[in-house]
Amino acid sequence: MRLLTVRQALAHPRFLLTAWPWRAAGYLLSSAPVGLAVLMVLLVGVALGGVLAVVLVGLPLLALLALLGLPVAAVERRRLRLVDGRPARSPHRAPDGPGPAVWARTRFREPATWRELGFTLVLATVLWPLDLLVAAVVLGVPLGLLGTPLVMATVGGGEEVRVLKLWLATSWPQASAAALVGLLMLAVSGYVLGAVAAGRAELTRALLAPADGERQERVAELVRSRVRLVDAFEAERRRIERDLHDGAQQRLVALSMTLGLARLDAPPGPLADQLAKAHDEAGKALAELRDLIQGIHPQVLADHGLGAAVADAADRSAVPVDVSVDLPGRLPEAVEAAAYFVVCEALANIGKHSGAGRAGVTGRHEGGLLALEVRDDGRGGADAERGSGLTGLADRVSVLDGTISLSSPPGGPTLLRVEIPCEWRTEHFA
Numbered sequence: 001m002r003l004l005t006v007r008q009a010l011a012h013p014r015f016l017l018t019a020w021p022w023r024a025a026g027y028l029l030s031s032a033p034v035g036l037a038v039l040m041v042l043l044v045g046v047a048l049g050g051v052l053a054v055v056l057v058g059l060p061l062l063a064l065l066a067l068l069g070l071p072v073a074a075v076e077r078r079r080l081r082l083v084d085g086r087p088a089r090s091p092h093r094a095p096d097g098p099g100p101a102v103w104a105r106t107r108f109r110e111p112a113t114w115r116e117l118g119f120t121l122v123l124a125t126v127l128w129p130l131d132l133l134v135a136a137v138v139l140g141v142p143l144g145l146l147g148t149p150l151v152m153a154t155v156g157g158g159e160e161v162r163v164l165k166l167w168l169a170t171s172w173p174q175a176s177a178a179a180l181v182g183l184l185m186l187a188v189s190g191y192v193l194g195a196v197a198a199g200r201a202e203l204t205r206a207l208l209a210p211a212d213g214e215r216q217e218r219v220a221e222l223v224r225s226r227v228r229l230v231d232a233f234e235a236e237r238r239r240i241e242r243d244l245h246d247g248a249q250q251r252l253v254a255l256s257m258t259l260g261l262a263r264l265d266a267p268p269g270p271l272a273d274q275l276a277k278a279h280d281e282a283g284k285a286l287a288e289l290r291d292l293i294q295g296i297h298p299q300v301l302a303d304h305g306l307g308a309a310v311a312d313a314a315d316r317s318a319v320p321v322d323v324s325v326d327l328p329g330r331l332p333e334a335v336e337a338a339a340y341f342v343v344c345e346a347l348a349n350i351g352k353h354s355g356a357g358r359a360g361v362t363g364r365h366e367g368g369l370l371a372l373e374v375r376d377d378g379r380g381g382a383d384a385e386r387g388s389g390l391t392g393l394a395d396r397v398s399v400l401d402g403t404i405s406l407s408s409p410p411g412g413p414t415l416l417r418v419e420i421p422c423e424w425r426t427e428h429f430a
Helices: 007-010 021-028 031-055 056-064 068-081 100-108 113-148 146-154 170-209 211-265 270-296 299-304 304-316 333-352 390-398
Strands: 162-163 167-169 323-325 359-366 370-375 404-407 412-423
Touching: 007 021, 007 170, 021 031, 021 068, 021 113, 021 170, 031 056, 031 113, 068 113, 068 211, 113 146, 113 170, 113 412, 146 170, 146 270, 162 170, 167 170, 170 323, 170 359, 299 304, 299 333, 304 323, 304 333, 304 359, 333 359, 333 370, 333 390, 333 412, 390 412
Parallel strands: 323 359
Antiparallel strands: 162 167, 359 370, 370 412, 404 412
C-alpha cells in the first residue's frame, strides 16, 4: 500500500527505516523561517499602517495586510506536501470578472480569506515557536546524548564531560551508556515527530484546504455540467425536429402527392386498388410523423410560449380541461419544454387512469418560480411506486432544480404541483 501521509506511515512497522521521520522533522523545522518572515512583515506593516493612517495613506496598506493570508496559505499548502501527499486545493473561487477591483472584492467577501488571515496570525505568534521548540527538544536531547563519547574524546580530553549540561560523565562506560540511551530516545523521537507533524498537518488542512471546499467545488462543477447537458439535449432535440420536419416529412408529402396523382391516372382495377392503399398508408405515415414531431417539441410552444401550448394540449385531451395559465412573458426554452411535457404526461395519465370527468391546469410565475398545478376529480390513488409515470416527471423537473408534489387520496381529487426556479427571458416577442 502506498503511504500518502505521515499518519498512515506511523502505523507501518518499518516507519523508522523510511523517509517519513526526516520529512516530519523537516516540516516542523521549516515552519520557523516562514513564521518568522510573516511576523516581521506583520510588525513592519502594522507599524507603517498606524503611522500613515493619520494622513489616510495607511488604510490601503492595512487592507493589503488583510490579504497577507493568501500567499502564506499558498506556501503552507505546498509545505504540507512534506507530510501529506493528498491534494490540498485552494478553497477560493474564481473572481466574477476581470480586473483587480473585482478580484479584491471577491476575496474580501470570501470566508476562506479571513480564515487564512487568522491562520497567518496564529502561525506568526504561536505555531512556529511551538514547532521549533518541539523539534529542538525531541531531536536535541537524543542527539546530545548520542554525541557524549565524541564530546568526551574531543573536548573533555577523555576524562570527563557534562552531559546536556545537567550531569557529569567521568568515564567511558558512563559516556557509552549515555550514547545508548540517546540512540533509544532517537528511535522514540521519530514517532514523536511523526505524531506532532501529523497533528500540525491536519490543523493546516482543516483551515487552509477544508474538505467542504472540495465538495462545494465538485457540486458546483456537477451543476455546471448538468446545465451543459440540458443545453446539449435541447440543441440535439431541435436538430432532430428540424431534420424530421425539413427532411422526412417533406419526402412523405412528395410521396403522398405522387401516389395520389398515379391513383388518378390509373385505370380501374387491381393496380388502382394497390395505389389507393399505398396512398392511404403514406397519409397515415405522414400523420404519425407529424404527431411525432409535435411530441418532440410542438411548434405552438416554440412560437407562442407555454400558455398557448398548454391550451393546445388541453384541447387535445380526452378529458375536458379548464386552463388558467397567467404568464405575461417567455421563460427559458428548457423550462418551457419541461413544464409542457409534464402537463401533457399528467393529462395523459388523467385520461388513462383517473376516471375523471373534468380536469384543470393553472400556472403562474412569482418570485423567480414557475408554479403549475394539474388537478382532476377522478378516483385518486396515484402512486409513483406503481409505475404511474410520476417518477419520470420528477426526473425531468429535477434536472432544472425543480420539484413535484402530489396529493392523491383514494377517492380523489388529485392535485399535482410542479415548481421550477427560472427567470424571464430578455427577448421581446410579438
